[in-house]
Amino acid sequence: MFGHRARRCPHFQPRMRYVFQFGIVADHTDELIHGALSTLWLTTCGAVGGLLLATLCVFLRTAGPKPVRWAIISYVEVIRNTPFLVQLFVLYFSLPALGVRLYAEQAAILGLAISFGGYATEILRSGIEAVPRGQIEAARALGLRPFKIFRRIIVYQAFKIVYPALASQVVILLLGSSIVSAISATELTAITNSLQSQTFRAFEFYFVAAAIYLGMAFATKAVLASLYWLMFVRGREA
């Protein structure tokens, strides 16, 4: 179709000049896998740490003394109303001024856990408010101690109610972990950035990274749905 023109004009090329070369991506499979595993590791640590933190915060928020309650409310509001990147920069670049030096990976995990904890506290609180008051009164009447009531009656049911919301938050955490490359932590986005800047095949690497994130997000959802089934459905059909 372009033959006659090509002969007359040696520089003629069709408009779409970018030629995709996914072979280069295949050459770097090992690095990408390493990056994806690092992302999963950061997400898992962040989610588990954040959930423990949130459970503690929710308990203290309902049962703790007034100053502690105010501190927890402030924590939740600060985390939910500031950018995650800024939180990370404070952890990584500002703490050394106070004599606390964290490695990039430590700062990343701490940042993810603190951030996830803030959101999860709010989610769990909404779940606890949804537990009928009558059950707590009944548990008290049965003579259960406050911590036992909190653990067996409140948290269990609240957790079940808010589980879908928490699961979505974990996926948001997984995708949000891409930001920690800004403080030199190694994960999928950091490795993709390095690879694309070394090979200049930006589109190929970002496409593949996006596909890996998509896969990891679906896998995370599937794993969390199985956990829900194990914890709340299996053996309780009756």
Add this chain to the structure above:
Amino acid sequence: MKRLVLIWALAAVVAAGTIMTANAQSALDRILKDKKIRITAEVTSPPFGILDKDGKPDGSEIATAQQLAKDLGVELELVQVTSPQRIPALLAGRADVAISSLSITLDRAKTVMFANPHGALSIVVTAPAGTKISSAADLSGKSIGITRATLEEATVPKVAPKDAKLVFFDDIGATIQALLSGQVDCASFSAFAAKSVADRNPDKKLENKFTVTTAFYAAAVKPGDFDLLRFLNTWVWLRTRDGTLAQIYQKYTGVELIALPTF
């Protein structure tokens, strides 16, 4: 079936027609006709590109871009990019020319077309005065802050010993912070960036420990934009001869421009 073939044939003719008319106009023609040139602006690399007090792009590469637009007699549209996005922005058609201290390397030359260089820069390793480093071998056991998609990333890992810890950041601001907060023992920058960081933070007593390499940077265009490239080369030659480029360079870097090679 026949109708389907006809529709496809028609679609192919229309598509080919669009492609041909679009291509008949060269990049230079388009710039002159639209009276507008889009040039990349990377504003986190002092003294090449920074944001001034009013948040407007400034720096030697911004001034070079302004001079180019002025000489073409067209309006300048600065396309703000991050350091790793300089080449992708060009390839994606977001910018006509990249003027963002892109040093000329073989790898980059496989993806974009470089004009003749209009500036030079050295890569140095910087650390506080108390840190004992005088050559690449002394980096052994130390952590080095490096900015991704820069000449530092392309050269420092090659000279650093195996047990040096290379710490990569996405933008130079983070690398500077890492050096200032002590998260890394030393960092690699262009000589001017190092000077600017040292001047702004006299209490850290930063000094250049050794020069890793000296490189030349140039404007770049998308593969195939030969007319625009030819114009850029002519422009660089003229503006080098009359001293305009050297003036811009000296104004922003405080260093005299060395003789520029051509190719």
